[in-house]
Amino acid sequence: MxxxxxxxxxxxxxxxxxxxxxxxxxxxxxxxxxxxxxxxxxxxxxxxxxxxxxxxxxxxxxxxxxxxxxxxxxxxxxxxxxxxxxxxxxxxxxxxxxxxxxxxxxxxxxxxxxxxxxxxxxxxxxxxxxxxxxxxxxxxxxxxxxxSELRLQNTLETLEQQVEERTAQLRHNEEALRQSQKMEAVGQLTGGIAHDFNNMLTGIIGSLELLRRRLARGRTEDLDSLIDLGVTSANRAAGLTHRLLAFSRRQSLDSKAVQMNTLVLSMGELLQRSLNESIRLDMQLDDQLWIAEADPNQLESALLNLVLNARDAMPDGGKLVVQTFNQYLDSGFTDTYTNLEPGDYVVLSVQDTGCGMPEAVVSRAFDPFFTTKPIGQGTGLGLSMIYGFSKQSHGHVTIDSVVGQGTTVNLYLPRFHGEAVHEPTVDNRHPPHAQEGETVLIVEDDPAVRVLVSAVLSELGYAFLEAADANSAIPILQSDQRIDLLVSDVGLPGMNGRQLAEIGRQLRPDLRVLFITGYAEHAAVRGGFLDPGMQMITKPFTFDLLTAKVREMIRA
Missing domain, CATH: 3.40.50.2300 (Response regulator)
Known part of the structure; x- marks a missing residue:
């Protein structure tokens, strides 16, 4: 002081x-x-x-x-x-x-x-x-x-007005402070997004520009490498948007029963390949582990991110422990946090013997684009994605770290209660071809996406109808036109895709619906959004996945 x-x-x-x-x-x-x-x-x-x-x-x-x-x-x-x-x-x-x-x-x-x-x-x-x-x-x-008595009298007469003005001023000041803090956070977030997206867009635009130049000159050799470069940059951009949605708790989760030990063991070879030879991987998995409720794909991504962070914290080697165990969280713990209820949780713990983090770094570890790594070696979105994933899954994540001794990250996921449903696997190795007359109604407000989806389905022999919004799609649904599947974006202008599907089901009770979405707040948890006969894929998606889903749903 x-x-x-x-x-x-x-x-x-x-x-x-x-x-x-x-x-x-x-x-x-x-x-x-x-x-x-x-x-x-x-x-x-x-x-x-x-x-x-x-x-x-x-x-x-x-x-x-x-x-x-x-x-x-x-x-x-x-x-x-x-x-x-x-x-x-x-x-x-x-x-x-x-x-x-x-x-x-x-x-x-x-x-x-x-x-x-x-x-x-x-x-x-x-x-x-x-x-x-x-x-x-x-x-x-x-x-x-x-x-003075006069000042007292004047103050009493105007006290109510002074209090109102003072309260208004205080509210104004507090609002200004909140706005300043919000803009600072938004500035950090948008700066990080702009930096990463500019790099990725350079790879996409540059590869397309080179493709156009070579084709204009009649050179068709070595085009695959340019195509691969553009696709790789586009996939990185897609991964960035998914991590941002995960941090903001707006990603589309497909939560289901997960045998966490099985998932961890299936990733063992990948995790081992991701580590240096000087790092020893030790898996300590509880034989009596409960079944967790989570999105298995997001859980795999979270585990891989934690292992990579632990690897980077041990440049000179060390020991990495991946542990699973059961834990009951009582109200004394959960009351401290929002969106966390007392009960049984399955814990995935990743412990390293690395350099550790000071308290000031731990307190900011979940901030998006905050990283202690050198430029180019990390986006600062890994832990923020895990934070958002845990919260959206009604779980929790903690970090305990001691400088010079190492770091432990515990990911808490709720215990699954109910009977696990085993979904049949879809073989999408061979693009499916349509049966004669099979027709798909495509409702998508983005013209580029609508053209690409139509072109891919047309190449496979599907007849298709197009609509840019729900108002244009409803007359088609009301007609006698054959429609085997409705493919609709969720975030349509005006009436959204889910509302359109409800009307479609009223007109055609057996109508099957495949939603495609880049972001839809109300579709964040698929279990509460999809009815039987409905499925969802997220943008950007591969056309192999799209055609496999179309074939699967029509034949179902």
């Missing part, structure tokens, strides 16, 4: 055992908030006389003869003052802590369970200081009111 900062704004910290005092001070310093560590209770009382914005105390500090002095100081506060106190408690909350009996004597107390997250502490401190500043404003207003 610098001498220029007022004593009335500072945080007095008293936690005599362990490193809580120093950790709290470091967090405050990082947030540019003034703080002072007190050595004992008498020292705290002495500094409190000089001025303080709030107290951060541990329950261990509430002992000794000086405790009564502190109670007396709190009791003797002026009428305008209500000193905020953040009390660091043990696990289990205030109701199990002896300090709870002092609640009435300490007054304005907020309990914070250890170990605490930096964001939680900063939120409590800033909220307390904001309230404290309003107390000081109230004090100053009382002083002004006492100067």
């Amino acid at each position: 610098t001498s220029a900062e007022p004593l009335s704004e500072r945080t007095l910290i008293l936690a005599p055992l362990g490193r809580d005092s120093q950790v709290a001070l470091n967090i405050l310093d990082e947030a540019r908030l003034p703080g002072l560590i007190c050595q004992h209770l008498a020292h705290l009382c002495e500094e409190l006389e000089r001025g303080a914005g709030l107290l951060v105390m541990s329950t261990e500090a509430l002992v000794g003869p000086d405790l009564e002095t502190l109670f007396h100081q709190i009791e003797q506060q002026p009428a305008w003052s209500d000193l905020p106190i953040v009390l660091l408690t043990h696990h289990g909350g205030p109701e199990r802590n002896p300090a709870a009996r002092y609640g009435s004597q300490l007054g304005n107390v907020t309990f914070l369970e250890r170990p605490f997250h930096p964001v939680t502490l900063i939120s409590l401190v800033t909220t307390a200081l904001r309230g404290r500043r309003r107390q000081y404003e109230a004090r100053d207003r009382l002083i002004d009111l006492s100067n």
Whole structure:
């Protein structure tokens, strides 16, 4: 704390055992908030006389003869003052802590369970200081009111107006602050997206431009390499959008029963190939593991990302442990987090013996495009994707790291309750050809996508009808025209694809529907979006997948 900062704004910290005092001070310093560590209770009382914005105390500090002095100081506060106190408690909350009996004597107390997250502490401190500043404003207003009876009378007459104006100003300031923080986050996100997409678009546009030049000159040799370059860049762009949707919890999930041990073992060879020879992979899989509920493809992607991160953290080699186990999370844990319910969870844990991360890095590890790797060696989307995937799956993810010792990431997924359904596999190695007369109705608002889908189905012998929106498609559905399958984008202008499918089912009860979507908020969880006879694929998709799905659904 610098001498220029007022004593009335500072945080007095008293936690005599362990490193809580120093950790709290470091967090405050990082947030540019003034703080002072007190050595004992008498020292705290002495500094409190000089001025303080709030107290951060541990329950261990509430002992000794000086405790009564502190109670007396709190009791003797002026009428305008209500000193905020953040009390660091043990696990289990205030109701199990002896300090709870002092609640009435300490007054304005907020309990914070250890170990605490930096964001939680900063939120409590800033909220307390904001309230404290309003107390000081109230004090100053009382002083002004006492100067003269006329000023008191005028203030009483205009008090309501002043309060409204002050409240409006405070709301305006808070909104401006939120907008500033939001724009800063959006700036980081869009900057990262622009950087990565510009690289990928350069590969796509450049390969297409070279193809056009060579074809214009009649050169047809070595075109495959240019095509592969463009497709690779396009697939990277598709992967980036999927990771962004995963972070924002807007990806289309196909959650189902997952035997996590089987999934991990099936990836064993891939994981081993992804590691350096100096890294030893150790799989510790629980024989009694519950069945998890998740999207298996996203779970595979999450595991691979975690293993690659662990590999990069061990450039000189080490040990990588992939572990699975069961865990019950009670309300004492889940109440701290939104979207997390008490119950049984299946845990996938990835532990490394690498360089570890400081607390400041751990606190930002899930931010999109935040990375400690050199430029070109990481997008900073891996952990943010895992965070979004876990939350959208009604699970959780944690990071524990010690500098110089390593990092452990635990991914919690809910236990599956019910009977697993085994879906038949689709053989899409050979593109299916249509039977005579089979007709597909294609509803897609993007002309380029509509032309490509129509061209691919036409090459395979399907008759097709096209519509740019639901209003154009409904008369076709109302006609006597044969329609074996409706292929519709979800995000159509006006009436969406799901609403169109409902109307189609009313007109043609046996109508099968294949949805194609790049992003649709309400289609994020397929189980609650698709009825029997409906399936979904996400853009961008391969035409092999599209034609295989079309054939599968028509023949079904």
